[in-house]
Amino acid sequence: MTRRAQMNLPALAVALLVLTTAATMSLGMADRAFLGAERDADSRRVAVALSERLVDQSGPVAVRPNVLNATELDRLDGPRLRSLFPVVADHDVRVTVGDDAVAERGDPEGVTVRRVVLVERRRAVTLTPRLAATSPAFTLPRRTRTVDLAVRPPEGTTVTEVRADGRVVLRNASGLTGDFSVRVSRFETVRFAFDADGPLPTGSVTVTYYPAETHKTVLAVTVDA
Numbered sequence: 001m002t003r004r005a006q007m008n009l010p011a012l013a014v015a016l017l018v019l020t021t022a023a024t025m026s027l028g029m030a031d032r033a034f035l036g037a038e039r040d041a042d043s044r045r046v047a048v049a050l051s052e053r054l055v056d057q058s059g060p061v062a063v064r065p066n067v068l069n070a071t072e073l074d075r076l077d078g079p080r081l082r083s084l085f086p087v088v089a090d091h092d093v094r095v096t097v098g099d100d101a102v103a104e105r106g107d108p109e110g111v112t113v114r115r116v117v118l119v120e121r122r123r124a125v126t127l128t129p130r131l132a133a134t135s136p137a138f139t140l141p142r143r144t145r146t147v148d149l150a151v152r153p154p155e156g157t158t159v160t161e162v163r164a165d166g167r168v169v170l171r172n173a174s175g176l177t178g179d180f181s182v183r184v185s186r187f188e189t190v191r192f193a194f195d196a197d198g199p200l201p202t203g204s205v206t207v208t209y210y211p212a213e214t215h216k217t218v219l220a221v222t223v224d225a
Contacts, residue, residue, distance in 0.1 A: 043224060044111045044113070046093075047112065047222065050223070051115050051219065060072060067118045071122075076103045078093075081105060092106025092107055093105045093221070094221070096219070106224065109222070115219045116218055116219075119214065123213070124209075126206060126208045128203060131194070137191060142211035143186050144211055149180045149205065149206070150207075150208075151179075151205055153196065154204060158196065160172060160173055163192065165185075165191055
C-alpha cells in the first residue's frame with residue numbers, strides 16, 4: 001500500500017463517521033417529525049370532534065345548533081367535560097368561550113379549533129299585569145318558552161279558562177286558582193286572555209317568564225395528544 005493511500009485511510013474513516021452520524025440524526029429527526037405530525041393529527045381530530053359535540057343541539061350544552069346555554073357553561077369543568085364528552089378520553093383539553101376558560105384538563109398547548117357561536121342566558125322576569133274589567137288580557141313584551149302563572153282571583157270571581165294566542169292552555173269549570181306552568185312558542189310574543197265571571201283587579205294574576213339574552217363570541221377548543 002502506498003504512503004498516499006495510508007494517509008487517506010484516517011480521512012476516509014472520519015468521512016464515514018460523519019456520514020453515519022448525519023444519517024442517524026436525519027432518521028431521528030424524521031422519526032420525531034412523523035410522530036409529531038401523528039400527534040397533531042390526533043389532537044386535531046379530538047378538537048374538531050369535541051367542538052362539534054359542544055355546538056350540537058342534541059348535546060348537553062347547546063340549546064340550538066351553535067347556540068350555547070350559558071347556565072350549562074357555568075357548570076362545565078374538567079371532570080364534567082370528560083364525563084359528558086367521552087372523546088376527551090385522557091387528552092389535555094381547554095375549552096374557552098370568548099376570553100373565559102370554562103373547562104380545562106391538564107395543560108394543553110396543541111391544536112386549537114375555533115367556532116363562532118351565540119351564548120344564550122335566560123333570566124326570570126316577574127310581572128303583575130293590569131287587566132281590563134271586560135275581556136281581561138295581556139301580552140308579554142318578550143319571547144319565552146315557558147310561562148309561570150299565579151292565578152289568585154278575588155272572592156266572588158271564578159276564572160274558568162286561560163288562552164295563549166287563542167289556544168286553550170288552562171281550563172277548569174269549577175275555577176282556576178293556584179300556580180301553573182305553560183309552554184308557549186319561543187318564536188313569537190304571546191298574548192294571554194282570561195275567561196272570568198267577575199273582575200280581576202291588579203294582583204289577581206302574576207306572571208313569570210324567561211326571556212333570552214344572546215351575544216356572539218368565539219368557542220375555542222385546544223387539545224394535546
